[in-house]
Amino acid sequence: MYQLKKCALCGTETELELSHIVPKMVMRALKKTAVGNIRNMDNPNVPAQDSEKHHMLCASCEDLFSEKETYFANTLFHPYQKKERIQFDYDSRLHYFLTSLSWRSLYLDLLDFTGNHVVGLDAFEHLISCEWNMREYLLNKRSDIGTIEHHIFFFEKIKEISGNTEVTWVRPHATFHRGIQSYTFCYEDDRTYGTITNMMGIMLITLYSKGSRENWDRTQIVNGNGRIEAKDQHITSVVGNEFTNILKTAQEASDSMSDKQKEKIIENLKAKAGQVKNYPIFQDWISDRELDKD
Numbered sequence: 001m002y003q004l005k006k007c008a009l010c011g012t013e014t015e016l017e018l019s020h021i022v023p024k025m026v027m028r029a030l031k032k033t034a035v036g037n038i039r040n041m042d043n044p045n046v047p048a049q050d051s052e053k054h055h056m057l058c059a060s061c062e063d064l065f066s067e068k069e070t071y072f073a074n075t076l077f078h079p080y081q082k083k084e085r086i087q088f089d090y091d092s093r094l095h096y097f098l099t100s101l102s103w104r105s106l107y108l109d110l111l112d113f114t115g116n117h118v119v120g121l122d123a124f125e126h127l128i129s130c131e132w133n134m135r136e137y138l139l140n141k142r143s144d145i146g147t148i149e150h151h152i153f154f155f156e157k158i159k160e161i162s163g164n165t166e167v168t169w170v171r172p173h174a175t176f177h178r179g180i181q182s183y184t185f186c187y188e189d190d191r192t193y194g195t196i197t198n199m200m201g202i203m204l205i206t207l208y209s210k211g212s213r214e215n216w217d218r219t220q221i222v223n224g225n226g227r228i229e230a231k232d233q234h235i236t237s238v239v240g241n242e243f244t245n246i247l248k249t250a251q252e253a254s255d256s257m258s259d260k261q262k263e264k265i266i267e268n269l270k271a272k273a274g275q276v277k278n279y280p281i282f283q284d285w286i287s288d289r290e291l292d293k294d
């Protein structure tokens, strides 16, 4: 956990609040609909209680973000998770919220990158300037974020997976719909840099730089009024690799789970056997099995 001294957004030296990277309500929704305990992929043997959080923002900057977060929760997140709607009309508050989310994740990843030299100079400089632009926008000092693009990709039921046939996707429905992740990726050969956040199948991908082979159809969130639909979305992107990485990490985590933990899960499922079909993950298991058959 990072322990910052100054507010990451406004720079004020004051008591900082514990900020969640992925909003708390996503974790709450995951817990509420879970069959058993929620597990953290970094340590599958200990049930996770909460999503990643850091002392990062002052109280007034937290307030600045929370109104837009509520807007996102009510306009998109909950209606989608409850399967009430697949079409969402939005205003500029959505763009602001998505910026605040990717910015938090990027800010912390840049602290990591600085210490560990994991990205090249071009990527690093570009990400730093994007972090700055986003911060100025979040502080209402500018009205746009330049060429940075936000995309929302809804992980709907997939019937087939095209592309890299060497990679087998293990349990994609259960993994994406029951997952919460956020991190920054860099494909330096393509010059595609971005932050990916999975909120239980609602994938936010913020592109700081977009290589020439990138093709995103019906996914972009504009800075203003617009409409997004959870259907007919198509992506041709290096981000496909990140989807594969998330699945691989989940598989490794489940492989490394101790026998005792596995036993606990099976016992829990047996105890709930009659009701398990009422949980959202049931449909994901079915979808994953249908995918395996082909």
Ligand SMILES: [Zn+2]
Pocket (backbone or CB within 6 Å): 007, 008, 009, 010, 011, 012, 057, 058, 059, 060, 061, 062
């Ligand atoms: Zn602040």
